[in-house]
Amino acid sequence: MKEEIKVPKRFQQFFHWFCKKELIDELDGDLAEIFHQIREEEGIRAANMFYRLEVLKMIRPSVVKKLSFHFLNTHPIMLKNYIKIALRNIHKQMGYSLLKIMGLTLGLATVFLIFLYLQTERSFDRFHDKGENIYRVINDLQTPDKIFNFAVTPPVLAANLKNDFPEVKETTRIFQMNRIFENGNIKYEETELLAVDSTFSDIFSFAVLDGNLKEALSLPFSMAITQEAARKYFGDQNPIGQYLTTDGIGQPFEIKAILDEVPFNSHIQFDLLISFSTLDEINPPQGHRWFFLSYYTYILLDKNADPNVLESKFPDFIERNLGDIQRNAQQSYTFYLQALQDIHLSPQLDVDFGASGNRPFLRIFSIIAIFILLLACVNYINLSTARSSRRAGEIGIRKVVGARTRQVATQFLVESIIITFIAFVLALALSYFLLPFFNSISGMQHNFGWFFQFPNLIYLSLAVLVVGILAGAYPALIISKFRPITTLKGNFQFSKQGNILRNSLTVFQLLCSIILIGSTIVIFQQFKHLKNQDLGYNKEAMVVMDFRFDRIVQRKHQAIKDKFSQNPAVKSVSVGLTPPNINPPNWYAMYENNTGEMQNSSMYGYIVDYDFFDTYEIEFLAGRKFDQNFLTDSSEAYIVNEAAVKFCGWGNPEDALGKQFNQIGKSGKIIGVIRDFNFESLHSEIEPLAIQLYSPRNLSSFSLRIQNDNIQETIANLEKDWNELIPHRPFEFVFLDESLNAKYQSESRMSQLFSYFTILAVLISCLGLLGLTSFMMERHRKSISIRKVFGASPQQIVIYFSSYFSKLVVIAFLIGIPIGYFAMNSWLVQFPYRIDLSVWVFTMSGGIALIFTLLATLSHTIKAAHTNPIKNLRSE
């Protein structure tokens, strides 16, 4: 009599799964026998316990089978057969294959481009030999009412750090300048000009093409120049030993070294380098000062030194070197170290060097890329499982002839990897064509050749394998489980689970589309909102010229102003320190509070002429403008904005009039209050501002309000006037509104990229829907025909199926609203000037999703609804 043995089933299966095939008979039998014995002696519980433990103890090298991927073990002949069948199938069902391939191509291309973007952002400042030991010193400066996070440091810091800390091997300071240089008649304004310590070349590894960089950076009046910049002045001549002259400095600069072009992925960008020894000759030396923030300080740490340890010694260092100075000035420093390679992706600091990367951007786009790829995989899964009935016969035969489940699964995996590979090649081609376009949106110089560099090609091939398996695994699993008898009998039925899965995957696609559409609308609205925001002044038809404190222009400012004013196309001219597209300086200030005492503070400062308020059309709330008839205005009048009135606690604008005010050593009274105008950017609230009249040495820019027509001609005339009066300086201008828009470049890029991603996601979802509908129509062929036989009109049938898909949209919509709303709300929080997020945005995106769903499905449903029922019913 056969006794039934009930060993724990799961554990037995598990054991069979990992055990070497040739050992199963012996070991499984032995375990069963002992199990049986124990069950008789000690009962079922002890036996079960024993069995489980024994199975676990079987996990040892001599028992466990060798780790093997079945499809790597596939016989080459079978593999050949799989590939042949796969290609035949791709060919035979061209339409569906194209849908699958297109979806994956779009998904992969997106991922490639974003991967490229990520890698480029991460590559910043990684080319320096000693890069891992280079740090930048940054600081927080605490003033009585504000904390600044400065990237610039006091000039004397570098020398002190090197003196006090043996682990600081080397230090270098960098000072950003701009000057006009000339070689005879060839003249350029150099804005990428840096003064650096001679140790610059010991720390950084910028490639030297010719000459001696160290020498160029130690001797006064010598310079290093990049090849590109040198070509501007000297053409094809060898620049070494040549001279460049600059205004106001008698001695010419000798070129002592040629550098290769600075890699774009360096946050330190320059065309020319001069030495600090030169700087001290042409500017008053600042090297001893603690409260003069203009120099960036970089240090090279010892290989074995810990930056955190050094950082922890800074408080003592500060107390030792400037404790008393700080207390007198009522300001205090906290110094930090920032690893060179982290600088690019760290948040922008006050007075930072170069534009920094955008980490949140990277995160958002990586997530989106992954989702788009998932959408493509979902397409593949949906289409493959839906079409699997076509393959049922083939699988039945294969199994009858002796194919194992795993072999069939391997076959389908091979197929999906082939399709992914085709998509991969197409995606490479697509990204090649999209790259220039992508570069222009992302504002970077990505290089296509990068894809073929050593590790990247491996990553990409791995990606193909992973995507192929990800997309193919589920269909392969399902299809390989088909039972030959049912498939061969011909009444092959789909499981209900398959339908539920396909529906939920479709909902997932629609969900992503709805969220992306909604987000795009919100981002566009916010962008438009920022652009159209009332700035408090008129930015239209405003030409701004920045002459960077040029002494000669400062001297001739009145003559230039008069000349410009004579031009009939110029409505009004103003000269001052900073126009609204440049951030104004923040100065130490004292104001009279309500109790009549003077209080220390700091405030942004504008320096303007009498015509400023008319030129910019700024509204007054109280008091009056600067007036030439009041002689005291130039020495003691201040005009403040509303925010300043609030900040100083003066109450109404009228109450502010007559209050004492003092800034940069000029003490005076408030004579007027203006309505807040935006002088930074709309990313921040309007801050308190004090405006005073100019003295010529403070001037740096002209602002011209011009007629809105014939702008080209007006500019040409202005240039002629300028060149007549100021021959030494090139005529440079920007349109204020364009320059302001550049501040919203990051929003602009984001909205553009977002809209492209949305289009992609919608496109991929549509491809999926298209495939799915055609599959449904095929399956419902008979039911449609029967409906028609019983009198249903084509419209009724179309409506029936459309409502089916609409249901999916509604479900996606209900899930999508809260997610999208939450995501967009958290994005909007960063803007002080933001749109009100309304639910209708997402309702609208739901509507759009519904429309594209119906459009994608309609062609097939209409076709199906109009077929003659006889065609489908005759066969039975």
Next chain:
Amino acid sequence: MVFKIELYMKGTNLGEFQEIVLLIILVLDDNAYGVSIREEIKKRMDRKISRGALHAALSRLEDKGYIQSSQGEATPVRGGRRKKYYTLTKYGVKALEKARELREQLWQEGHTAWQKLAFKK
């Protein structure tokens, strides 16, 4: 086969557990298979070993050429799985002999010292 002889020639020593397993197989004569070997070890030495650990030892012995296996009968209690019987090869017998000789030699040489220790009161 050359490989196995070589191993023997090198004088690969038997581990203690391996020696016991070989002896048990010897004792069980023609009824030595997984379950009975495990049972015998448990009975004689009061030592519970897992079937997995036993398999490791058996497969090592088989690799060394000390034992050989043959398919046995299937029983219902085994779920229709066949047994695998183990018998000693002549190399196995030699290895046991060698181990025994080594011990006896050591016993003889250590005899006087042993007597001193064992009978010292």
